[in-house]
Amino acid sequence: MSDIKQTVEQYLGVWNETDPARRRELVEWLYTEDVTYTDPLGAVSGWDGLDGFIAGARQQLSGLVFSLAGEVDAHHDIARFTWHLGTPGAAEPLAIGFDVVTVENGRISQVLGFLDKLPG
Numbered sequence: 001m002s003d004i005k006q007t008v009e010q011y012l013g014v015w016n017e018t019d020p021a022r023r024r025e026l027v028e029w030l031y032t033e034d035v036t037y038t039d040p041l042g043a044v045s046g047w048d049g050l051d052g053f054i055a056g057a058r059q060q061l062s063g064l065v066f067s068l069a070g071e072v073d074a075h076h077d078i079a080r081f082t083w084h085l086g087t088p089g090a091a092e093p094l095a096i097g098f099d100v101v102t103v104e105n106g107r108i109s110q111v112l113g114f115l116d117k118l119p120g
Contacts, residue, residue, distance in 0.1 A: 004074040007103055008081050011111075012066045015054060023058075027051045032109040039097075039113030063087060064094065077103045082116075094119045 010030050017023035027047050036045045037053060044053045069082040080100045084093035096117040102110040 003106070004079045004103065005072045007106070007108065008072050008079055008101065009068060011099075011101065011108060012068060012083060015057070015066045018058060020055060023054060024051050027054070030108055032104060032107045035109055035111070037111045037113070039099075039111075040115050061085065069093070069096065079103070093117070 007030070010026075014023060014026045014030060017026055024047075027050055031047065031050060033047060034045065035047070035050055037043070037050050042053055044050055064085050065088050067084050067086075069084045072079050072081045074080075078100065080098065082096065082098050085095040085097070086093035095115065098114045098116055100112045101108050
């Protein structure tokens with residue numbers, strides 16, 4: 001597995017983590033301290049901002065799981081990928097998104113997210 005694909009899978013793992021203490025550990029391990037995250041639902045920066053944003057999303061997404069949908073396309077220190085959000089084993093995802101991440105020294109420093117499909 002390429003380093004960037006592994007980083008993307010770890011990124012999705014942070015979003016799937018339901019234990020707040022463990023998720024915070026993962027945020028500090030995977031992201032730079034000054035990480036920026038921007039998508040149509042919000043824009044945050046730093047570990048506190050990102051952790052709080054993910055925590056708010058997890059409250060609304062109970063029982064749903066993020067998964068990688070297709071290949072990770074990467075060059076230099078930038079990667080783009082599509083993700084699905086849904087109930088494990090469901091035929092169709094409830095939401096589909098497309099994210100671009102920038103990696104610095106093995107850690108994510110920027111996330112730009114796009115939402116392609118939202119529930120209802």
